[in-house]
Amino acid sequence: xxxxxxxxxxxxxxxxxxxxxxxxxxxxxxxxxxxxxxxxxxxxxxxxxxxxxxxxxxxxxxxxxxxxxxxxxxxxxxxxxxxxxxxxxxxxxxxxxxxxxxxxxxxxxxxxxxxxxxxxxxxxxxxxxxxxxxxxxxxxxxxxxxxxxxxxxxxxxxxxxxxxxxxxxxxxxxxxxxxxxxxxxxxxx
Amino acid sequence: xxxxxxxxxxxxxxxxxxxxxxxxxxxxxxxxxxxxxxxxxxxxxxxxxxxxxxxxxxxxxxxxxxxxxxxxxxxxxxxxxxxxxxxxxxxxxxxxxxxxxxxxxxxxxxxxxxxxxxxxxxxxxxxxxxxxxxxxxxxxxxxxxxxxxxxxxxxxxxxxxxxxxxxxxxxxxxxxxxxxxxxxxxxxxxxxxxxxxxxxxxxxxxxxxxxxxxxxxxxxxxxxxxxxxxxxxxxxxxxxxx
Numbered sequence: 001x002x003x004x005x006x007x008x009x010x011x012x013x014x015x016x017x018x019x020x021x022x023x024x025x026x027x028x029x030x031x032x033x034x035x036x037x038x039x040x041x042x043x044x045x046x047x048x049x050x051x052x053x054x055x056x057x058x059x060x061x062x063x064x065x066x067x068x069x070x071x072x073x074x075x076x077x078x079x080x081x082x083x084x085x086x087x088x089x090x091x092x093x094x095x096x097x098x099x100x101x102x103x104x105x106x107x108x109x110x111x112x113x114x115x116x117x118x119x120x121x122x123x124x125x126x127x128x129x130x131x132x133x134x135x136x137x138x139x140x141x142x143x144x145x146x147x148x149x150x151x152x153x154x155x156x157x158x159x160x161x162x163x164x165x166x167x168x169x170x171x172x173x174x175x176x177x178x179x180x181x182x183x184x185x186x187x188x189x
Numbered sequence: 190x191x192x193x194x195x196x197x198x199x200x201x202x203x204x205x206x207x208x209x210x211x212x213x214x215x216x217x218x219x220x221x222x223x224x225x226x227x228x229x230x231x232x233x234x235x236x237x238x239x240x241x242x243x244x245x246x247x248x249x250x251x252x253x254x255x256x257x258x259x260x261x262x263x264x265x266x267x268x269x270x271x272x273x274x275x276x277x278x279x280x281x282x283x284x285x286x287x288x289x290x291x292x293x294x295x296x297x298x299x300x301x302x303x304x305x306x307x308x309x310x311x312x313x314x315x316x317x318x319x320x321x322x323x324x325x326x327x328x329x330x331x332x333x334x335x336x337x338x339x340x341x342x343x344x345x346x347x348x349x350x351x352x353x354x355x356x357x358x359x360x361x362x363x364x365x366x367x368x369x370x371x372x373x374x375x376x377x378x379x380x381x382x383x384x385x386x387x388x389x390x391x392x393x394x395x396x397x398x399x400x401x402x403x404x405x406x407x408x409x410x411x412x413x414x415x416x417x418x419x420x421x422x423x424x425x426x427x428x429x430x431x
Binding site for chain 1: 194197198199200201203206208209210211212213214215216218219220221222224230231232233234235236237238239240243244245246256257275276277278279286288289290298299300302303314315316318352354356360361363364365366367381382384385386389390392393413414415416417418
Protein backbone atom coordinates (compact mmCIF):
# COMPACT_ATOMS: atom_id res chain seq x y z
CA UNK A 1 0.00 0.00 0.00
CA UNK A 2 2.71 2.46 0.98
CA UNK A 3 4.69 1.89 -2.20
CA UNK A 4 1.71 2.31 -4.53
CA UNK A 5 1.53 6.09 -4.20
CA UNK A 6 4.09 8.89 -4.51
CA UNK A 7 2.92 10.53 -1.26
CA UNK A 8 2.87 8.83 2.12
CA UNK A 9 -0.18 9.40 4.31
CA UNK A 10 0.05 11.76 7.24
CA UNK A 11 0.00 9.33 10.18
CA UNK A 12 -2.92 9.34 12.59
CA UNK A 13 -2.58 10.46 16.21
CA UNK A 14 -5.01 10.23 19.08
CA UNK A 15 -7.73 12.88 19.39
CA UNK A 16 -6.68 13.17 23.05
CA UNK A 17 -8.94 14.18 25.96
CA UNK A 18 -9.51 17.85 25.09
CA UNK A 19 -11.33 17.84 21.75
CA UNK A 20 -14.88 18.78 22.75
CA UNK A 21 -14.43 22.55 22.69
CA UNK A 22 -13.24 22.28 19.10
CA UNK A 23 -15.24 19.46 17.63
CA UNK A 24 -18.64 19.08 19.23
CA UNK A 25 -21.60 21.40 19.24
CA UNK A 26 -22.65 20.95 22.85
CA UNK A 27 -19.63 22.07 24.82
CA UNK A 28 -19.84 25.85 24.61
CA UNK A 29 -22.11 28.42 23.09
CA UNK A 30 -19.58 31.10 22.28
CA UNK A 31 -17.60 29.27 19.60
CA UNK A 32 -20.05 26.86 18.05
CA UNK A 33 -18.82 23.92 15.97
CA UNK A 34 -19.79 23.94 12.28
CA UNK A 35 -20.67 20.26 12.65
CA UNK A 36 -24.04 19.70 14.29
CA UNK A 37 -25.10 16.89 16.62
CA UNK A 38 -28.18 16.12 14.59
CA UNK A 39 -29.10 15.22 11.03
CA UNK A 40 -32.29 16.66 9.62
CA UNK A 41 -34.21 15.88 6.48
CA UNK A 42 -37.28 14.20 5.09
CA UNK A 43 -38.13 10.79 6.50
CA UNK A 44 -38.76 9.00 9.77
CA UNK A 45 -37.18 10.84 12.68
CA UNK A 46 -35.19 8.52 14.99
CA UNK A 47 -32.90 8.75 18.02
CA UNK A 48 -29.62 6.88 18.49
CA UNK A 49 -27.85 6.46 21.79
CA UNK A 50 -25.33 4.22 23.47
CA UNK A 51 -22.04 3.98 25.27
CA UNK A 52 -18.45 3.12 24.43
CA UNK A 53 -16.99 0.40 26.65
CA UNK A 54 -13.32 -0.37 27.18
CA UNK A 55 -11.62 -3.73 27.77
CA UNK A 56 -12.79 -3.70 31.41
CA UNK A 57 -16.34 -2.93 30.26
CA UNK A 58 -16.03 0.49 31.85
CA UNK A 59 -17.74 3.31 29.97
CA UNK A 60 -15.42 5.67 28.12
CA UNK A 61 -16.33 9.25 29.00
CA UNK A 62 -14.18 10.99 26.39
CA UNK A 63 -15.06 9.34 23.08
CA UNK A 64 -15.99 11.20 19.91
CA UNK A 65 -18.71 9.56 17.81
CA UNK A 66 -19.41 10.65 14.24
CA UNK A 67 -22.19 9.37 12.01
CA UNK A 68 -22.51 9.44 8.26
CA UNK A 69 -25.58 8.24 6.41
CA UNK A 70 -27.67 8.36 3.26
CA UNK A 71 -30.91 10.31 3.07
CA UNK A 72 -34.26 8.54 3.33
CA UNK A 73 -33.99 7.56 -0.35
CA UNK A 74 -30.58 5.93 0.06
CA UNK A 75 -28.75 8.76 -1.68
CA UNK A 76 -25.23 9.47 -0.35
CA UNK A 77 -24.24 12.32 -2.63
CA UNK A 78 -27.19 14.69 -2.37
CA UNK A 79 -26.16 18.30 -1.76
CA UNK A 80 -29.55 19.07 -0.18
CA UNK A 81 -28.95 16.71 2.70
CA UNK A 82 -26.07 16.72 5.18
CA UNK A 83 -25.84 13.23 6.61
CA UNK A 84 -22.89 13.87 8.94
CA UNK A 85 -23.08 14.67 12.65
CA UNK A 86 -21.04 14.44 15.84
CA UNK A 87 -21.67 13.59 19.44
CA UNK A 88 -19.44 12.65 22.36
CA UNK A 89 -19.70 10.71 25.58
CA UNK A 90 -18.63 13.46 28.00
CA UNK A 91 -21.83 15.44 28.33
CA UNK A 92 -23.85 13.25 30.74
CA UNK A 93 -23.22 11.06 33.77
CA UNK A 94 -24.04 7.84 31.88
CA UNK A 95 -21.26 8.53 29.35
CA UNK A 96 -23.79 8.14 26.54
CA UNK A 97 -23.67 9.66 23.11
CA UNK A 98 -26.92 10.84 21.55
CA UNK A 99 -28.08 11.66 18.02
CA UNK A 100 -31.32 12.77 16.49
CA UNK A 101 -31.44 11.82 12.84
CA UNK A 102 -33.67 10.24 10.21
CA UNK A 103 -33.83 6.62 9.20
CA UNK A 104 -31.66 6.25 6.09
CA UNK A 105 -32.77 4.43 2.96
CA UNK A 106 -30.79 1.47 1.69
CA UNK A 107 -27.83 2.55 -0.43
CA UNK A 108 -27.95 -0.57 -2.60
CA UNK A 109 -31.25 -2.20 -3.51
CA UNK A 110 -30.29 -5.57 -2.08
CA UNK A 111 -28.70 -4.18 1.11
CA UNK A 112 -30.02 -3.07 4.47
CA UNK A 113 -30.26 0.52 5.71
CA UNK A 114 -27.33 1.44 7.91
CA UNK A 115 -25.43 4.34 9.43
CA UNK A 116 -21.63 4.50 9.23
CA UNK A 117 -20.00 5.33 12.54
CA UNK A 118 -16.53 6.72 13.23
CA UNK A 119 -15.24 6.23 16.76
CA UNK A 120 -12.21 7.85 18.31
CA UNK A 121 -11.03 8.74 21.81
CA UNK A 122 -8.05 9.31 24.06
CA UNK A 123 -6.07 6.07 23.92
CA UNK A 124 -7.02 5.29 20.35
CA UNK A 125 -4.15 6.14 18.01
CA UNK A 126 -6.17 5.67 14.80
CA UNK A 127 -9.94 6.15 14.57
CA UNK A 128 -12.13 3.15 13.74
CA UNK A 129 -15.11 2.66 11.46
CA UNK A 130 -18.13 0.58 12.28
CA UNK A 131 -21.74 0.38 11.07
CA UNK A 132 -25.06 0.61 12.83
CA UNK A 133 -27.83 -1.62 11.43
CA UNK A 134 -31.42 -1.68 12.71
CA UNK A 135 -33.02 -4.48 14.74
CA UNK A 136 -36.35 -3.91 12.94
CA UNK A 137 -34.81 -4.67 9.52
CA UNK A 138 -34.32 -8.37 10.09
CA UNK A 139 -34.95 -9.49 6.54
CA UNK A 140 -32.87 -6.79 4.87
CA UNK A 141 -30.02 -7.39 7.32
CA UNK A 142 -29.86 -11.03 6.25
CA UNK A 143 -29.20 -9.99 2.66
CA UNK A 144 -26.76 -7.18 3.35
CA UNK A 145 -23.47 -7.61 1.49
CA UNK A 146 -21.36 -6.04 4.26
CA UNK A 147 -23.03 -7.92 7.13
CA UNK A 148 -22.44 -11.08 5.14
CA UNK A 149 -18.68 -10.42 5.21
CA UNK A 150 -18.85 -10.55 9.00
CA UNK A 151 -18.59 -13.91 10.81
CA UNK A 152 -22.10 -14.82 11.93
CA UNK A 153 -21.24 -14.86 15.63
CA UNK A 154 -20.06 -11.23 15.51
CA UNK A 155 -22.94 -9.71 13.51
CA UNK A 156 -24.98 -8.87 16.59
CA UNK A 157 -22.35 -6.26 17.54
CA UNK A 158 -23.57 -4.20 14.58
CA UNK A 159 -27.32 -4.27 15.28
CA UNK A 160 -28.87 -1.34 17.17
CA UNK A 161 -31.81 -2.46 19.32
CA UNK A 162 -35.06 -0.57 18.97
CA UNK A 163 -36.62 0.56 22.24
CA UNK A 164 -40.26 0.95 23.20
CA UNK A 165 -40.66 4.71 22.73
CA UNK A 166 -43.97 5.32 20.93
CA UNK A 167 -43.32 8.72 19.40
CA UNK A 168 -39.79 8.72 18.03
CA UNK A 169 -38.19 5.30 17.47
CA UNK A 170 -35.07 5.10 19.60
CA UNK A 171 -32.18 2.70 18.96
CA UNK A 172 -29.55 1.60 21.45
CA UNK A 173 -26.07 0.86 20.11
CA UNK A 174 -23.12 0.24 22.44
CA UNK A 175 -19.60 0.06 21.05
CA UNK A 176 -17.25 -2.45 22.68
CA UNK A 177 -13.60 -1.67 22.03
CA UNK A 178 -12.39 -5.05 23.28
CA UNK A 179 -13.57 -8.28 24.86
CA UNK A 180 -15.97 -11.03 24.06
CA UNK A 181 -18.41 -8.66 22.36
CA UNK A 182 -15.80 -6.52 20.61
CA UNK A 183 -17.62 -4.50 17.99
CA UNK A 184 -16.74 -5.30 14.38
CA UNK A 185 -14.65 -2.54 12.84
CA UNK A 186 -14.16 -2.07 9.12
CA UNK A 187 -11.34 -1.15 6.75
CA UNK A 188 -12.56 1.37 4.21
CA UNK A 189 -9.52 1.97 1.97
CA UNK B 190 -5.62 -7.08 2.57
CA UNK B 191 -4.44 -4.68 5.25
CA UNK B 192 -7.22 -2.28 6.14
CA UNK B 193 -5.10 -0.19 8.49
CA UNK B 194 -1.77 0.58 6.88
CA UNK B 195 0.62 -0.31 9.68
CA UNK B 196 3.59 1.00 7.73
CA UNK B 197 2.13 4.52 7.98
CA UNK B 198 -0.23 4.61 10.96
CA UNK B 199 0.37 3.71 14.60
CA UNK B 200 -0.96 0.38 15.88
CA UNK B 201 -4.14 0.21 17.97
CA UNK B 202 -2.23 -1.04 20.97
CA UNK B 203 1.13 0.55 21.78
CA UNK B 204 2.41 -0.66 25.14
CA UNK B 205 4.20 2.55 26.12
CA UNK B 206 0.98 4.52 25.60
CA UNK B 207 -0.97 3.32 28.62
CA UNK B 208 -4.49 4.31 27.65
CA UNK B 209 -4.25 2.35 24.40
CA UNK B 210 -4.13 -0.94 26.32
CA UNK B 211 -7.86 -1.13 27.13
CA UNK B 212 -9.16 1.00 24.29
CA UNK B 213 -7.49 -0.27 21.12
CA UNK B 214 -9.43 -3.06 19.39
CA UNK B 215 -7.79 -6.50 19.43
CA UNK B 216 -9.41 -7.94 16.30
CA UNK B 217 -8.41 -6.92 12.79
CA UNK B 218 -10.79 -4.66 10.89
CA UNK B 219 -12.80 -6.37 8.16
CA UNK B 220 -12.03 -4.85 4.81
CA UNK B 221 -15.18 -3.69 3.02
CA UNK B 222 -13.65 -1.33 0.47
CA UNK B 223 -12.85 -4.43 -1.60
CA UNK B 224 -16.57 -5.09 -2.05
CA UNK B 225 -16.58 -2.22 -4.46
CA UNK B 226 -13.97 -3.81 -6.73
CA UNK B 227 -15.50 -7.28 -6.46
CA UNK B 228 -18.83 -5.95 -7.64
CA UNK B 229 -18.59 -2.52 -9.20
CA UNK B 230 -22.32 -1.94 -8.82
CA UNK B 231 -22.14 -1.97 -5.03
CA UNK B 232 -21.95 1.43 -3.38
CA UNK B 233 -19.99 1.56 -0.13
CA UNK B 234 -21.13 4.47 2.01
CA UNK B 235 -17.69 5.01 3.56
CA UNK B 236 -16.28 5.64 0.06
CA UNK B 237 -18.98 8.03 -1.16
CA UNK B 238 -19.96 11.46 -0.01
CA UNK B 239 -20.65 15.09 -0.71
CA UNK B 240 -19.02 16.60 2.34
CA UNK B 241 -16.61 19.03 0.66
CA UNK B 242 -17.26 22.69 1.51
CA UNK B 243 -20.48 21.84 3.34
CA UNK B 244 -19.68 23.41 6.69
CA UNK B 245 -20.07 27.09 7.60
CA UNK B 246 -16.89 28.79 8.81
CA UNK B 247 -16.82 32.18 10.55
CA UNK B 248 -14.68 35.04 9.34
CA UNK B 249 -12.15 34.84 12.20
CA UNK B 250 -12.32 31.09 12.75
CA UNK B 251 -8.83 30.59 11.24
CA UNK B 252 -7.24 33.27 13.45
CA UNK B 253 -6.80 32.03 17.01
CA UNK B 254 -5.09 35.27 17.99
CA UNK B 255 -8.34 37.14 17.32
CA UNK B 256 -11.26 34.72 17.51
CA UNK B 257 -11.67 34.77 21.29
CA UNK B 258 -10.38 38.19 22.37
CA UNK B 259 -12.04 39.43 25.56
CA UNK B 260 -10.71 42.94 25.78
CA UNK B 261 -7.08 42.04 25.09
CA UNK B 262 -4.82 39.84 23.02
CA UNK B 263 -3.54 36.34 23.84
CA UNK B 264 -0.07 36.03 25.34
CA UNK B 265 2.74 34.05 23.74
CA UNK B 266 4.67 33.77 20.51
CA UNK B 267 2.46 34.48 17.48
CA UNK B 268 2.85 31.95 14.68
CA UNK B 269 1.34 31.07 11.34
CA UNK B 270 0.91 27.49 10.22
CA UNK B 271 0.18 26.95 6.57
CA UNK B 272 0.38 24.18 4.00
CA UNK B 273 -1.61 22.11 1.57
CA UNK B 274 -3.99 19.20 1.87
CA UNK B 275 -2.96 16.59 -0.69
CA UNK B 276 -4.06 13.13 -1.71
CA UNK B 277 -1.65 10.26 -2.08
CA UNK B 278 -1.00 11.18 -5.72
CA UNK B 279 0.19 14.60 -4.57
CA UNK B 280 -2.86 16.42 -5.94
CA UNK B 281 -4.41 19.22 -3.89
CA UNK B 282 -7.68 18.44 -2.13
CA UNK B 283 -10.03 21.45 -1.89
CA UNK B 284 -13.04 21.80 0.36
CA UNK B 285 -11.62 19.86 3.32
CA UNK B 286 -12.88 20.90 6.76
CA UNK B 287 -9.76 21.45 8.90
CA UNK B 288 -10.30 21.93 12.62
CA UNK B 289 -7.49 22.62 15.09
CA UNK B 290 -7.25 22.78 18.87
CA UNK B 291 -4.32 23.37 21.16
CA UNK B 292 -3.01 24.43 24.54
CA UNK B 293 -2.22 28.09 25.15
CA UNK B 294 1.34 29.41 25.49
CA UNK B 295 1.47 28.11 29.07
CA UNK B 296 0.47 24.59 28.12
CA UNK B 297 -3.15 24.79 29.32
CA UNK B 298 -6.32 23.87 27.42
CA UNK B 299 -9.68 25.53 27.84
CA UNK B 300 -11.34 22.28 28.87
CA UNK B 301 -13.01 21.10 32.05
CA UNK B 302 -10.82 17.99 32.16
CA UNK B 303 -7.50 19.86 31.99
CA UNK B 304 -6.18 20.08 35.56
CA UNK B 305 -2.67 21.29 34.71
CA UNK B 306 -1.78 24.16 37.03
CA UNK B 307 -0.89 26.66 34.36
CA UNK B 308 -2.85 29.84 33.70
CA UNK B 309 -5.83 30.07 31.39
CA UNK B 310 -5.47 32.91 28.91
CA UNK B 311 -8.74 34.88 28.92
CA UNK B 312 -8.17 35.92 25.30
CA UNK B 313 -7.42 32.48 23.87
CA UNK B 314 -9.72 29.50 23.43
CA UNK B 315 -7.27 27.51 21.31
CA UNK B 316 -9.81 26.45 18.68
CA UNK B 317 -9.75 27.22 14.97
CA UNK B 318 -11.13 25.99 11.69
CA UNK B 319 -10.96 26.61 7.99
CA UNK B 320 -11.70 24.98 4.63
CA UNK B 321 -8.88 24.13 2.22
CA UNK B 322 -9.06 26.36 -0.86
CA UNK B 323 -9.05 25.33 -4.53
CA UNK B 324 -5.29 24.71 -4.37
CA UNK B 325 -5.65 22.64 -1.21
CA UNK B 326 -4.11 25.51 0.80
CA UNK B 327 -4.96 26.31 4.38
CA UNK B 328 -3.61 28.87 6.86
CA UNK B 329 -4.03 29.44 10.58
CA UNK B 330 -2.69 32.29 12.69
CA UNK B 331 -2.20 31.26 16.31
CA UNK B 332 0.01 31.26 19.41
CA UNK B 333 2.75 28.67 19.75
CA UNK B 334 1.38 26.09 22.22
CA UNK B 335 3.29 25.24 25.38
CA UNK B 336 4.40 21.75 26.40
CA UNK B 337 2.50 20.25 29.32
CA UNK B 338 2.79 17.32 31.73
CA UNK B 339 0.55 14.24 31.59
CA UNK B 340 0.21 11.11 33.66
CA UNK B 341 1.26 8.37 31.25
CA UNK B 342 4.54 7.69 33.10
CA UNK B 343 6.69 9.51 35.69
CA UNK B 344 7.76 12.97 34.52
CA UNK B 345 5.87 12.61 31.24
CA UNK B 346 5.55 15.72 29.07
CA UNK B 347 3.73 16.15 25.78
CA UNK B 348 5.85 17.90 23.16
CA UNK B 349 4.41 21.15 21.84
CA UNK B 350 1.69 20.23 19.36
CA UNK B 351 -1.43 21.37 17.54
CA UNK B 352 -4.29 18.88 17.07
CA UNK B 353 -5.67 18.64 13.52
CA UNK B 354 -8.94 17.08 12.39
CA UNK B 355 -9.63 16.73 8.65
CA UNK B 356 -12.79 15.69 6.84
CA UNK B 357 -12.88 15.53 3.04
CA UNK B 358 -15.53 14.49 0.52
CA UNK B 359 -16.13 10.98 1.91
CA UNK B 360 -15.51 9.64 5.39
CA UNK B 361 -12.66 7.36 4.30
CA UNK B 362 -10.62 10.58 4.03
CA UNK B 363 -11.06 11.20 7.76
CA UNK B 364 -7.87 12.02 9.61
CA UNK B 365 -7.19 13.06 13.20
CA UNK B 366 -3.57 13.88 13.89
CA UNK B 367 -1.15 16.18 15.69
CA UNK B 368 1.43 18.56 14.27
CA UNK B 369 4.75 18.91 16.07
CA UNK B 370 7.61 21.42 15.92
CA UNK B 371 11.11 20.91 14.53
CA UNK B 372 13.90 19.86 16.90
CA UNK B 373 11.62 19.50 19.94
CA UNK B 374 13.67 17.49 22.50
CA UNK B 375 10.46 16.00 23.96
CA UNK B 376 9.63 14.11 20.75
CA UNK B 377 12.09 11.33 21.51
CA UNK B 378 10.30 10.63 24.83
CA UNK B 379 6.68 10.88 23.66
CA UNK B 380 4.93 7.50 23.25
CA UNK B 381 2.13 9.00 21.15
CA UNK B 382 4.64 10.29 18.59
CA UNK B 383 6.85 7.19 18.89
CA UNK B 384 3.87 4.90 18.19
CA UNK B 385 4.12 6.03 14.56
CA UNK B 386 6.39 3.82 12.42
CA UNK B 387 9.84 5.45 12.40
CA UNK B 388 9.88 6.11 8.66
CA UNK B 389 6.62 8.06 8.82
CA UNK B 390 7.28 10.17 11.95
CA UNK B 391 8.85 13.12 10.15
CA UNK B 392 5.53 13.68 8.33
CA UNK B 393 4.11 14.92 11.63
CA UNK B 394 6.82 17.51 12.19
CA UNK B 395 6.29 20.95 10.69
CA UNK B 396 9.19 22.84 9.16
CA UNK B 397 10.18 26.38 10.02
CA UNK B 398 9.55 28.53 6.94
CA UNK B 399 10.67 32.15 6.80
CA UNK B 400 8.53 32.74 3.71
CA UNK B 401 5.39 31.98 5.76
CA UNK B 402 6.55 34.27 8.57
CA UNK B 403 5.22 37.82 8.60
CA UNK B 404 7.91 40.39 9.29
CA UNK B 405 7.43 42.14 12.61
CA UNK B 406 4.42 39.99 13.47
CA UNK B 407 4.60 36.17 13.48
CA UNK B 408 6.90 33.22 12.78
CA UNK B 409 5.88 30.73 10.06
CA UNK B 410 5.67 26.95 9.97
CA UNK B 411 4.90 24.74 6.99
CA UNK B 412 2.83 21.58 7.36
CA UNK B 413 1.42 19.61 4.40
CA UNK B 414 -1.17 16.95 5.15
CA UNK B 415 -1.78 13.89 3.01
CA UNK B 416 -5.20 12.29 3.40
CA UNK B 417 -6.58 9.01 2.11
CA UNK B 418 -9.54 8.52 -0.18
CA UNK B 419 -10.63 10.57 -3.15
CA UNK B 420 -8.86 8.33 -5.65
CA UNK B 421 -11.67 6.10 -6.86
CA UNK B 422 -14.82 7.25 -8.63
CA UNK B 423 -17.25 4.65 -7.30
CA UNK B 424 -20.24 5.78 -9.33
CA UNK B 425 -20.90 7.93 -12.32
CA UNK B 426 -22.84 10.69 -10.59
CA UNK B 427 -19.90 11.40 -8.34
CA UNK B 428 -16.64 12.46 -9.94
CA UNK B 429 -13.65 11.94 -7.64
CA UNK B 430 -12.14 15.27 -6.74
CA UNK B 431 -8.78 14.24 -8.12
